[in-house]
Amino acid sequence: MTRAMSARLTAGAPAFWPALALSDIVAAILLVLLTTAPLTAQQIPAPRLDGAEPAVRQRLASLQADLRADPGNGDAWGRYGMVLEAHTFTDEAIAAYGRGHELSPGTFRWPYLLAALIDERSAADSLQFYRAALALDADYAPARVRFAEALERTGQFDAANREYAQAARLDPANAHAHAGLGRLALAAGDSDAAIRHLSRARDLAAENRSFAVTLAQAYARAGDRERGQQIATAARSLGRINYRDDPIRSSVHDLALDARSYLRRANAHRVHGELDLARRELRAGIDVDASRPELHFALAEVLAAAGDPAGSLAAAHRASELHPELEGVAPFLARALFQTGDLSGALAKAEEALRLDASDVSMMLLVALVSAERGDVVRTVDVLDRAYRERPQDPPTRDGLIQLLTNVGEAMVSSGLPDAAAGQFRKALDLAEEAGSPEAAGLRRRLAQVRR
Amino acid sequence: MAPAEAPGAGPEATPAVRFVDVTAESGIDHVLPSGTDSTYPMPAVMGGGLAVFDADGDGDLDLYVVAPAAGGNRFYVQHDAGHFTDATTAAGLEGDGMGCAVGDLDNDGDLDLYVTRVGPDRLFLNDGKGVFADRSAAWNAAVPGWSSSAALLDYDRDGYLDLYVARYVAFDPARVCSQHGGRRDFCGPTEFEGLSDVLLHNLGGNGFEDVSAAAGITAVADAGLGVVAADFDHDGEVDIYVANDADPNNLWTHQGGGRFLDDGVLQGSAFNRWGNSEAGMGIATGDADLDLDLDLFVTHLITETNTYYRNLMLPGFEDATIDTELGAASLDLTGFGTAFFDADNDGDLDLAVANGAVKRRPSALATPGGVDAPPAFWSEYAEPNLLLVNDEGRFADASAQRPWTELGLSRALVPADLDRDGDLDLVIANLDGAPRILRNLTIDAGAASDEPTVANWLRVRAFDPRLDREAIGARITVRTPDGPRLLHALPPGSYLSAGPATAHLGLGAAESVESFDVVWPDGLVESFDGAAANQVVTLVRGEDH
Numbered sequence: 001m002t003r004a005m006s007a008r009l010t011a012g013a014p015a016f017w018p019a020l021a022l023s024d025i026v027a028a029i030l031l032v033l034l035t036t037a038p039l040t041a042q043q044i045p046a047p048r049l050d051g052a053e054p055a056v057r058q059r060l061a062s063l064q065a066d067l068r069a070d071p072g073n074g075d076a077w078g079r080y081g082m083v084l085e086a087h088t089f090t091d092e093a094i095a096a097y098g099r100g101h102e103l104s105p106g107t108f109r110w111p112y113l114l115a116a117l118i119d120e121r122s123a124a125d126s127l128q129f130y131r132a133a134l135a136l137d138a139d140y141a142p143a144r145v146r147f148a149e150a151l152e153r154t155g156q157f158d159a160a161n162r163e164y165a166q167a168a169r170l171d172p173a174n175a176h177a178h179a180g181l182g183r184l185a186l187a188a189g190d191s192d193a194a195i196r197h198l199s200r201a202r203d204l205a206a207e208n209r210s211f212a213v214t215l216a217q218a219y220a221r222a223g224d225r226e227r228g229q230q231i232a233t234a235a236r237s238l239g240r241i242n243y244r245d246d247p248i249r250s251s252v253h254d255l256a257l258d259a260r261s262y263l264r265r266a267n268a269h270r271v272h273g274e275l276d277l278a279r280r281e282l283r284a285g286i287d288v289d290a291s292r293p294e295l296h297f298a299l300a301e302v303l304a305a306a307g308d309p310a311g312s313l314a315a316a317h318r319a320s321e322l323h324p325e326l327e328g329v330a331p332f333l334a335r336a337l338f339q340t341g342d343l344s345g346a347l348a349k350a351e352e353a354l355r356l357d358a359s360d361v362s363m364m365l366l367v368a369l370v371s372a373e374r375g376d377v378v379r380t381v382d383v384l385d386r387a388y389r390e391r392p393q394d395p396p397t398r399d400g401l402i403q404l405l406t407n408v409g410e411a412m413v414s415s416g417l418p419d420a421a422a423g424q425f426r427k428a429l430d431l432a433e434e435a436g437s438p439e440a441a442g443l444r445r446r447l448a449q450v451r452r
Numbered sequence: 453m454a455p456a457e458a459p460g461a462g463p464e465a466t467p468a469v470r471f472v473d474v475t476a477e478s479g480i481d482h483v484l485p486s487g488t489d490s491t492y493p494m495p496a497v498m499g500g501g502l503a504v505f506d507a508d509g510d511g512d513l514d515l516y517v518v519a520p521a522a523g524g525n526r527f528y529v530q531h532d533a534g535h536f537t538d539a540t541t542a543a544g545l546e547g548d549g550m551g552c553a554v555g556d557l558d559n560d561g562d563l564d565l566y567v568t569r570v571g572p573d574r575l576f577l578n579d580g581k582g583v584f585a586d587r588s589a590a591w592n593a594a595v596p597g598w599s600s601s602a603a604l605l606d607y608d609r610d611g612y613l614d615l616y617v618a619r620y621v622a623f624d625p626a627r628v629c630s631q632h633g634g635r636r637d638f639c640g641p642t643e644f645e646g647l648s649d650v651l652l653h654n655l656g657g658n659g660f661e662d663v664s665a666a667a668g669i670t671a672v673a674d675a676g677l678g679v680v681a682a683d684f685d686h687d688g689e690v691d692i693y694v695a696n697d698a699d700p701n702n703l704w705t706h707q708g709g710g711r712f713l714d715d716g717v718l719q720g721s722a723f724n725r726w727g728n729s730e731a732g733m734g735i736a737t738g739d740a741d742l743d744l745d746l747d748l749f750v751t752h753l754i755t756e757t758n759t760y761y762r763n764l765m766l767p768g769f770e771d772a773t774i775d776t777e778l779g780a781a782s783l784d785l786t787g788f789g790t791a792f793f794d795a796d797n798d799g800d801l802d803l804a805v806a807n808g809a810v811k812r813r814p815s816a817l818a819t820p821g822g823v824d825a826p827p828a829f830w831s832e833y834a835e836p837n838l839l840l841v842n843d844e845g846r847f848a849d850a851s852a853q854r855p856w857t858e859l860g861l862s863r864a865l866v867p868a869d870l871d872r873d874g875d876l877d878l879v880i881a882n883l884d885g886a887p888r889i890l891r892n893l894t895i896d897a898g899a900a901s902d903e904p905t906v907a908n909w910l911r912v913r914a915f916d917p918r919l920d921r922e923a924i925g926a927r928i929t930v931r932t933p934d935g936p937r938l939l940h941a942l943p944p945g946s947y948l949s950a951g952p953a954t955a956h957l958g959l960g961a962a963e964s965v966e967s968f969d970v971v972w973p974d975g976l977v978e979s980f981d982g983a984a985a986n987q988v989v990t991l992v993r994g995e996d997h
Contacts, residue, residue, distance in 0.1 A: 053634030060633075087633035090814035120755045121784045155774045183725065187770065210727030213700075213717050220718040220768065232717040240642075240698065240729055258634035292628070323626055327645065 044068070045092035047084065055257040055288050056087055074104025078113070085117060086256040093117055101132070108137040109248050116146055116249060123153035141171035142246035148180055157184055175204035176244065179211050186214065191222035207271075209238035243268065259289035266298055275306045293322035297329055304336070312336060325356055334366055343370050361392040365400050372408070380408060381424075388427045391434070398435055402428045406443070413450060422450045469796045469841055470897065471878065471890040473855040478889050479536040480515070480528055486861070486883040487521030488829060492638045494623055495520045495570045495598070497810050497833075498677075500788075500863030500881040501551030501948035504870070505563050507543070508582030513870050513952065515879065517887050518549040518567060525549060525567075529582060534871050534891075544584045545576060551864065551948025553602035555613045556921040557591075558657035566615060568599035568948070570623065591659045595650050598623055603945050604924055605681035605690045607706055609974050611919050612654035616692050618676030619647035637811045641675040641697040641731075648673040649694065649702075653710070667712050674699035678735040680945050682925065684746050685767035688975050690925055693721065695732030695750045718768070721748060721761045725771035730756045731786075734865070734947030738792030738801045739938040740776075741845055744929065746940065749778070751787025751805055751947070754813065758782040758790070758805065778803075778840065781849045785835050786810055789865030789947040793876045796894050797907035797958030799934055800842040806862035806880050806947075807835040818859045826860050827884045834859035837880065860885050864949035869956065874909045874986055876956055881949075908959035908985035914941040914970060916993045922953045923993060925973040930957055931966035931982065959985050970996075 044067050049057050063080045070076060078100030085093035097114035104110060115129030130147035137143070148163030164180035171177070182197030198215040205211060212235035219228035244250075254265065262285025269278035282299040285292070300316035303309075313336050320329045330353035338346035350366045357363075364387040371379040384405055392398045409424035425447040432440035488496035501518030508514065508529060515528040515536060527545040528536035540546055549567040557564045562578040572594035576584035588594040598620040604613045621644035629639035648670040652660035664670050678695035685691065689706035693716075696702065700723055703716035716722030724730055731753035740747045741762060748761040748769065757779035762772035773779045782805065789806035796802065812832040818825055826834040836857050840847040851857070861883035867876040875892040882888060898905040914926035926941040939955035959965070968980040970991055978996035983989045 047632070049633060049635075051630075051635035052632065056633035088631050088814065089633070122780065123783075124780065153774065153779065155777075179727075183727075187725070210723070212727075213723050214727040216717055217720050217723075217768075220720075221766065225718060228718050235717075242728075258630065260630060260634075289634075325624065325626060327622075327624065 044080075045084070045095040047087075047089035047092045052087075053258045053288060059083055059257055060087075072103060074100045074102065074110070075107065076100075077103060078107065078110040081110070081113065082252045083255050085113070085252050086254075086261070087258060090117060090120070101129075106136065108133055108140065108143075111136070112140070112143050112248060113252065115143075115150075119146065119150050123150040126150050127154070139170055140248075141167045141174045141177065142244065142249070144170065145174060145176045145180065148177070152180065152184065157187070160184060173204055174245075175201040175208065175211065178204065179208075179214070182211075182218065183214060186218050186221065191218050194218040195222060205242075207238060208242045209235050209240060210242050212238060239271065241268075243271075257288065259285045259292050259295060261285075262288065263292075263295055263298055266302070270302065270305075275302055278302045279306065291322060293319040293326045293329070296322065297326060297332070300332065300336075309336065309340065313340065324352070330356060331360060331363055334363060338366060338370070343373060346370060359390055361387045361390050361397050361401065364390070365397070365404060368404055372404075381420075384408060384424075385427075388431070391431070395435070398431055399437075402431050402437070402439065402443075405431075406446075409446075409450070418450050422447060425450060469802070469839065469850055470853075470893040471839070471855060472893060473858070473888055474534065474891045475886055475889045478534060479538075480886055480889065482517070482526045482538065483884060483886055484517055484519045484526075484881060485521035485524040486519070487524070488884070490636075491625065492629070492636055493625060494639050495550070497638045497861075497883070498600075498620070498863075499550045499948070500861070500883050501549060501568070502789075502864035502866055502879060502881040502887065503552045503554045503565065503950040504866045504868040504879050505554045505565075505950065505952060507563060507565075507578065509562055509580055512872065513868050514582070515887065516545060516552060516565065517881055518552050518864075518948065520548060520550065520570070522548050530870070534889075539582070543582055544586070547574065549574070550599060551601050552950055553604055553615065553945070554943060554950040555604040555924060555953075556919075557613055557615075557654060559612065559919050559921060560657075561920040566593065566602055568595075568602055568617065570598045572596055573599050573602075573617065592662065593652065593660050595619070595652070595662075597647050599650075600677045601679045601945060601948050603679045603681040603692065604943065605692065606654075606925065606973055607651075607681075607690050608653070608710060610654075610656075611974075612657050613924060614654045615652040615660065616679055616681060617650040617652065618679040618694050619649050620677060620697070621646055621675050631811055635812070640810070641699075644675075646672075646674040646696070646699060647676070649676050649679075651712075663710060667710055669702075669704060669712055672699075672702065672714060674702065676702075677733050678750070678945070678947050680735050680737050680748075680942070682737060682746055682940060682942055683927065684748075684763060685765065686745065686927075687767075688971075690973075693735060693737070693748060695735050696729070697731050697733065698729060699732075700729045701732050701750065719766075720764075720771070721769040724756075724759050725773065730759065733786075733788045734790045734806075736790040736792045736803060736944075736946060737942070738940075740792055740801045740803075740842065742800060742935070742937070744936060744938045746938070747792075749790060749792065749803060751790045752782070754784060754786045754809060756783075758787050775845075777846045777848075781838055781840060781847075781851075785838070787838075788863045789880065789949055791865055791867045791878075791944050791946055791951075793867035793944075794909075794956060794958035795839065795841065795876065795892065797875055797909045797960065799932070799937065799958050799960045799962075800844075802842050803838070803840040803847060804865055804867065804878055805838040805840070806865040807837055808861035808863065808883065809833040809835055830861050830884060833861055835862075837862050837865075855888070855890055860888075862888075864947055866944055866946070866949050866951040867956075868951050869911070875907065904961065906961045908962055910957045910959060910965065910983065910985060911954050911988040912939055912957060912968065913954045913988060913990040914972070914993075915990050916972065918993070923973055924953055927971040928955060928991070929969040931969075932957075932959060933962045933964075933966075934960065954988070 081093045081096030100110040111129045112133035115126045119126035144167040148160045151160035167177035179201035182194045186194035195218045201211040216228040216232040262281045266278040266281035285295045296315045296319035300312045303312035334349035347370045350363045353363045368383045405424045405428035409421040412421035429443040486496040499520030503516040512530045527540045527543045529539045549569040551568045553566045562580040565576040567574045574588045575593035577587045600620045602617045651664045651667045653663045674696040676694045681692045692704040694702040702714045704712035705715045734751045736749040745763040747763045751758045760773045760778045761769035785807040786809045787805045792801040816832040818831045818834040839850045841850045864881040870877045873895045875894040877892045878890040880888045898907045914923045916923040928939040930937045941953045943953045944951040964984045966982040981997045
């Protein structure tokens with residue numbers, strides 16, 4: 001327990017633990033575990049709920065009623081802790097898990113969830129609860145890995161190493177166990193062992209950025225900066241959130257009922273390509289709070305990916321109504337409307353998107369396409385020139401611009417305007433050369449022909 | 453400055469380093485307005501900047517505090533030792549902002565002021581007497597978007613200070629964020645797109661040119677908050693380290709010719725030991741392990757530890773937070789401003805950290821309406837600050853007594869010897885509170901004792917007469933009886949802040965040093981004779997022994 005924690009009084013703490021800091025809470029939990037004095041129903045930890053969403057209030061009230069009816073039910077206390085934790089009421093959740101552990105001493109998940117929550121504030125204080133959990137189920141590898149990580153955080157590297165190794169034996173596919181072994185090897189200066197373990201972790205969880213960047217660093221330490229740089233560059237495309245295969249901990253977060261939690265869960269499903277599950281979460285979130293534009297927009301994206309353009313368009317329109325400047329909505333709608341053939345609508349949304357972000361080349365291309373479709377050559381050329389001056393870097397947009405400039409150039413040749421056409425080919429060639437594109441050679445030849 | 457109160461006896465053993473809050477009698481009573489309201493505007497919880505510098509050239513340090521709310525900035529001139537007067541209007545320094553940087557941008561011998569903002573930044577040039585003129589437009593200094601911290605460097609070694617401006621996110625005030633079962637709260641950086649940083653090249657003291665794209669720093673657009681510029685690998689080129697909020701930190705290594713490459717991942721300073729990007733806020737830099745290179749310390753969000761990156765000179769760093777025992781004290785706090793400084797003048801670097809949550813804490817630490825309570829709005833956000841004392845490479849939490857137990861929303865933090873008694877005091881900016889001045893009692897304790905002092909000190913100023921200013925970036929190795937010590941002429945930047953570039957060295961019981969070896973920013977190496985302790989030593993380029 002740190003001095004900083006132990007010295008602080010917490011008058012804002014829940015009624016169950018009046019004026020207590022974490023150290024006091026942990027001490028009290030221990031006291032509870034060592035005594036048999038029953039707690040009364042009035043001592044149910046109740047978080048501050050002003051401003052909380054109705055669904056959350058109702059769920060907590062319901063669970064509190066269950067506890068008042070059956071205060072000796074350890075599993076009810078634990079379930080209450082899970083719902084509290086799911087909504088980040090951490091102190092109250094710690095208290096509830098502690099009570100659940102006391103009343104149901106044979107249940108693995110209550111000391112495990114208690115340990116994991118305390119671990120967020122003090123790894124040293126979490127160790128005893130990890131040990132208690134592992135005494136009940138020594139074979140749950142995710143718990144053993146978390147225990148090892150807590151040992152590592154407290155500087156007990158040898159013990160951590162043993163626990164990681166044990167976890168890897170229990171579950172050879174547990175990437176976090178192999179990563180822990182690699183991390184300890186890297187810190188000990190054994191780059192070769194670090195590369196071996198971290199490579200295994202990365203093979204098991206290719207989407208995990210943390211494993212990749214640590215592996216890149218291990219290669220750099222070993223003197224192979226080139227290989228390290230390759231891995232680091234590839235890791236840039238990975239998300240910052242690393243998911244763990246830990247069904248017990250995941251089941252906590254599934255209980256969150258506030259609108260943003262639905263969005264968070266939906267995004268997790270999207271990462272794994274689970275579009276039906278993502279859609280279900282988003283619809284449930286909208287049922288909770290239909291005023292959140294980000295939920296509607298996420299639903300629009302999911303429906304588009306799932307092949308429901310009409311539903312997608314409706315959801316995007318709703319998001320735009322709620323927050324016209326929500327990032328990405330206007331371009332999304334512009335593209336969607338263009339695909340449905342609503343050129344006027346697409347043009348209006350593209351112009352709206354450009355008002356919000358004047359450098360969005362993809363929207364310039366859309367305006368150019370619609371203008372060309374309508375025979376508005378002057379506007380087409382003008383907007384393509386603007387796009388050219390932006391020098392787009394992402395390949396699809398750049399390639400699209402090169403193609404459009406080329407098409408306009410050909411149209412100008414057909415119309416007997418070789419000088420104007422040469423200007424378009426010149427711009428296309430500039431972009432192709434800058435990108436090192438193989439199209440550059442063809443464009444160079446075409447430009448020479450047009451000039452002749 | 454007279455102490456406002458007797459130093460409080462803490463609940464644990466009496467620490468070796470003691471500070472006392474002397475704000476009440478300093479004349480500083482301005483409450484730094486955050487501008488927060490029921491819409492939870494994100495800039496209100498991130499701001500709170502500070503500069504400690506000699507604005508009027510009279511030899512003592514003045515204060516400029518920067519507030520997110522309109523008209524919230526204040527400039528205080530120090531007249532009698534420890535007493536300040538509000539001179540904001542007379543100095544022409546009204547306005548708002550996030551943070552600031554201080555340096556002589558036109559090489560005219562006085563310190564100019566750059567103010568970062570949520571919106572165009574502002575540049576104020578000093579007339580030498582502490583009166584400033586807004587030259588933002590003329591200097592092309594009005595960087596758009598949300599700027600946070602800024603650092604001065606002379607990357608092209610032309611003698612004029614360039615400016616690196618870290619930028620944060622494309623904030624959208626319409627975005628609604630919540631936690632704790634749907635309770636509305638401030639948004640975090642992941643809700644918005646990050647902004648690329650800006651490098652301004654100084655055109656001979658007459659203006660800036662934005663060279664960001666040519667320098668290569670627009671290759672990334674991360675949520676930048678803290679920035680320091682120094683030669684971390686001793687290759688003679690200045691590097692730039694940026695702490696990003698939830699994004700990997702950048703280590704821009706100068707490749708020459710004004711081109712920078714982000715080598716943070718391979719050099720081990722982009723991610724923590726676990727390979728995670730953290731909520732980087734403030735940065736402290738200094739030779740904490742006394743091995744003659746610059747280490748880094750980055751402050752972070754609650755449930756993340758602050759992280760100590762030990763420089764291994766491979767080149768590269770390792771996360772040594774566990775070895776130095778710097779993690780546990782910070783895990784339950786959200787850190788912002790920080791500084792390595794020798795709090796007890798014993799010859800090694802200690803740490804101070806300014807804290808304050810950006811979202812409601814899982815458990816509130818403050819009692820609304822209680823003694824020293826923060827404003828009611830912040831009662832679920834307020835946290836205490838930290839003092840961590842270096843004990844042979846491990847840091848002990850020495851914050852058990854006042855003023856460290858007091859709660860608030862602290863942001864910028866600058867160590868500086870405000871009362872010029874030979875130890876480093878601290879100034880800390882607080883949201884919706886007055887800036888706090890913590891007076892260091894180390895020298896007082898020594899003077900009151902019959903024992904020989906063990907808190908000798910030197911202040912070392914690296915001056916370049918050709919530039920008529922301190923040589924920002926000069927590296928100074930001081931030979932002391934206890935071994936060599938590394939100093940840098942660097943304004944402590946930390947988070948949204950700026951301080952004096954004159955380096956401070958604690959000497960413990962040593963009464964003199966043997967020599968000074970200086971590597972000047974242009975690469976010239978010079979050696980200077982040693983000096984007796986307890987004075988300010990000015991090393992003048994070209995006047996070596």
